[in-house]
Amino acid sequence: MPGQNLLFRGDNIEVLRNHIPPSTVDLCYIDPPFHSRRNYNQIYNNAAGNGRSRARAFSDTWSWDDAAREGYDEILANAGARYHARTIDLIRGLEPVLGRGSLLAYLAAMARRIAAIHHVLKPTGSLFLHCDPVASHYLKLLLDSTFCPRGGDFRNEIVWCYSHGGKSSRWFGRKHDVIFFYSKSAKYQFDPAAVRVAMRSGKESFGGRLETGADGRKYRLVYGTRNARGETRYYKYYLDEGKVAEDWWTDINSIQASSAERRGYPTQKPEALLERIIGACSRPGDTVLDAYCGSGTSMVAAERHQRAWIGIDLAPQSIALVLERMKDTFGPEVLKRITVAGL
Ligand SMILES: C[S@@+](CC[C@H](N)C(=O)[O-])C[C@H]1O[C@@H](n2cnc3c(N)ncnc32)[C@H](O)[C@@H]1O
Incomplete structure (x- = not known):
């Protein structure tokens, strides 16, 4: 239905396979469990928005249980021809390397969901997968095996840097997440104009000399290589024109205790973060999917930028929180354009 957004409560594998038609999604962002071996039990706003309640948000602990075994076997049997041979070979090959334990259970679960997301993406669609360095190297293999043999490709590994949280005296502070960007084909949406950021100057710019033109405009002067005639080429980058954001992001703060958007989730x-991704890789009217929507950050960003959206989460608390957040952010009318389905 045009203008109607969808919010599903349930396991995303079921929703992706049975409730989202193939090749209908323009952009998918996911922020799944990272294999952190933690349970996220915290206090966050309750559904009614009239207080705070303690509830289990979600668990990120994995074990080689019946569900893991079934998932692993499903990939190897390739029932329904869902998996590319390379994904099957990869999962089979990881078994003797990792053993039948928590990491293989996690990767089999992620392989199944990445394949299901690939299936619902339009040929011009893209996936952004948010993770951290604990398992990013394995997730990249899964993404490669799913997207690359079918005409898609790796586009970026975005490093999102922040500085909140605990400090360590035993290793360098672990203060970045990784966001992989894959497109389903060579023809995909990317709008560089939507993701221009301020040009840094001086030492911060890692190169060039800061100059001021006769018109008062500041620019970085960068010398290039010599040409065949021995002349040195140079380039002027005007600070006021900005530049397309690089693949390392230091200009987006993590959620702070005092952040207005904080829901305590x-x-x-x-x-x-989501506005940059949605701005770059979708257009107004496009459909944005978040298959692990949590507190609904993608939904808020999509709504603000006139994208249609689909959110999925396993936890009833999350669905309630998304509805409450949408209402607080956009007013009660927005709820009329949200269809909630529970599996
Ligand atoms: C890291 S949080 C997402 C946070 C979100 N990006 C935000 O800004 O609030 C991961 C979410 O995935 C959900 N989840 C985990 N496994 C799932 C599954 N199989 N299907 C659907 N949701 C799942 C959890 O309930 C949790 O809300």
């Missing part, structure tokens, strides 16, 4: 991501 553990692992809540900043709206600015």
Whole structure:
């Protein structure tokens, strides 16, 4: 239905396979459990918005149980021809390396969901997968095996840097997440104009000399290589024109205790992060999917930028929180354009 957004409560594998038609999604962002071996039990706003309640948000602990075994066997049997041979070979090959334990259970679960997301993406669609360095190297293999043999490709590994949280005296502070960007084909949406950021100057710019033109405009002067005639080429980058954001992001703060958008949901991501991704890789009217929507950050960013959206989450608390957040952010009318389905 045009203008109607969808919010599903349930396991995303079921929703992706049975409730989202193939090749209908323009952009998918996911922020799944990272294999952190933690349970996120925290206090966050309750559904009615009239207080705070303690509830389990979600668990990120994995074990080689019946569900893991079934998932693993399903991939190897390839019932329904869902998996590319390379994904099957990869999962089979990881078994003797990792053993039948928590990491293989996690990767089999992620392989199934990445394949299901690939299936619902339009040929021009893209996936952004948010993770951290604990399992990013394995997730990249899964993404490669799913997207690359079918005409898609790796586009970016975005490093999102922040500085909140605990400090360590035993290793360098672990203060970045990784966001993989894959497109389903060579023809995909990317709008560089939507993701221009301020040009840094001086030492911060890692190169060039800061100059001021006769018109008063500041620019970085960068010398290039010599040409065949021995002349040195140079380039002027005007600070006021900005530049397309690089693949390392230091300008988006993580959610702070005082952030206005904070809902108290553990692992809540900043709206600015999603706005950059949605702005770059979708257009107004496009459909944005978040298959692990948590507190609904993607939904807020999509709504603000006139995208249609689909959110999925396993936890009833999350669905209630998304509705409450949408209402607080956009007013009660927005709820009329949200269809909630529970599996
Ligand atoms: C890291 S949080 C997402 C946070 C979100 N990006 C935000 O800004 O609030 C991961 C979410 O995935 C959900 N989840 C975990 N496994 C799931 C599954 N199989 N299907 C649907 N949701 C799932 C959890 O309930 C949790 O809300």
